[in-house]
Amino acid sequence: MEINDYQKKAMTTLNPSLSKKEVLVNGVMGLNGESGEVIDLVKKHLFQGHDLDKERLVKELGDVAWYLVECAYALDVELEEVFSKNLEKLKKRYPNGFEEEKSMKRKD
């Protein structure tokens, strides 16, 4: 599946009555809420003796993806652009791959 295809398909399940501003707010809130669900699964695994529920983790990461797409949609940006710009930033930051020293001396 292509990245932008996912965005188009995912956004067919967006509430059509929301304004763009509401879509952005819903997206940011959802992104943080779903990230919290991911954190909770890992927390329970690390500190409460639970097995790591990989299947559920994958589903929650999918929920994170949906809200990421919603945020991009609210900004009229394709997901591919979000990913490309992130890769450009990382390439500048770590041109030879991750380096601890470059991480510590980051300016951005």
Ligand SMILES: [Mg+2]
């Ligand atoms: Mg969820």
